Amino acid sequence: MSVTEMFSYIQGFLSADQDVREDIRKVVQLLEQTAREILTVLQSVHQPSGFKEIPSKCAKARELFCTVKTHLADLKTKFPVEQYYRFHEHWRFVLQRLAFLSAFVVYLETETLVTREDVAQILGIEVVREKGFHLDIEDYLAGVLIMASELSRLAVNSVTAGDYTRPLRISNFINELDSGFRLLNLKNDPLRKRYDGLKYDVKKIEEVVYDLSIRGLAKEPESGGDK
Known part of the structure; x- marks a missing residue:
């Protein structure tokens, strides 16, 4: 293989990798948008009249988490399962925000600490690394x-x-x-x-x-x- 052929091969690899990252970014943007919508719903509990609306606001947030599940299910298909940590930085922040929102909803509902397993269930992802896309x-x-x-x-x-x-x-x-x-x-x-x-x-x-x-x-x- 000539030097030119070698670098052409490398360029093909880099282009494919960039395509994967771009696909991931598009789904992450949708996740971030939904996370903002959930946060907007829950922020109303801070208003003087918001405490009476906690049950309805939590129910609305739960509905939006169904959209989160859909986006995360789509995200799983964008990269090989064994390369989770290679692309982890792309969704790390939004996944932490979603974990926070899950924990906040559960606290408002029960005044208890949500488990990692329950957060994973709310988001529709795994807990065990070997099973695929999981909550670190x-x-x-x-x-x-x-x-x-x-x-x-x-x-x-x-x-x-x-x-x-x-x-x-x-x-x-x-x-x-x-x-x-x-x-x-x-x-x-x-x-x-x-x-x-x-x-x-x-x-x-x-x-x-x-x-x-x-x-x-x-x-x-x-x-x-x-x-």
């Missing part, structure tokens, strides 16, 4: 940490809406979350930096609870009462 554990953890920031905002807006028990429940949840992350030996630099932000979320919520306490508004919710 670091992407799941990043999504949970994004949710923590959203909950710190929700705690502040709860007070504005006159809901004085919700910040206490959020505080308990975030403190448990912080304790859980302290058990992890995080080596991933971006994830570690995001976890450092959890400390500020904890502090922000504690300030809200403290302010409620000194005003005599902080009361532990009764067992079995409405959330």
Whole structure:
């Protein structure tokens, strides 16, 4: 093979690779658009009247996750299954956002932490790497940490809406979350930096609870009462 033939062959490989990346980018753009739509729906819970609409907003978000499943099913077909991590950077950010949105919906519905398995089910993807397109554990953890920031905002807006028990429940949840992350030996630099932000979320919520306490508004919710 001559030098010219060799580089022509390489160019063919590069062109094919670029075509794959372009196909992936198109699907990722659709995923990002749907993620923005879900976020727009859920952002309304921060409004004073939004707490009454939580069930309907979560139901609407669940409907939009069906569109997410369709796009992810399409994304799986754009590259060889064994090359997941070769192209991972293309969808890493949007998958973390979708993990956050899944976690936020589940928290609003049940005030519990969503499992990685449940997030994968909501998105219609796998958990085990060997089974194909999956939710990487670091992407799941990043999504949970994004949710923590959203909950710190929700705690502040709860007070504005006159809901004085919700910040206490959020505080308990975030403190448990912080304790859980302290058990992890995080080596991933971006994830570690995001976890450092959890400390500020904890502090922000504690300030809200403290302010409620000194005003005599902080009361532990009764067992079995409405959330």
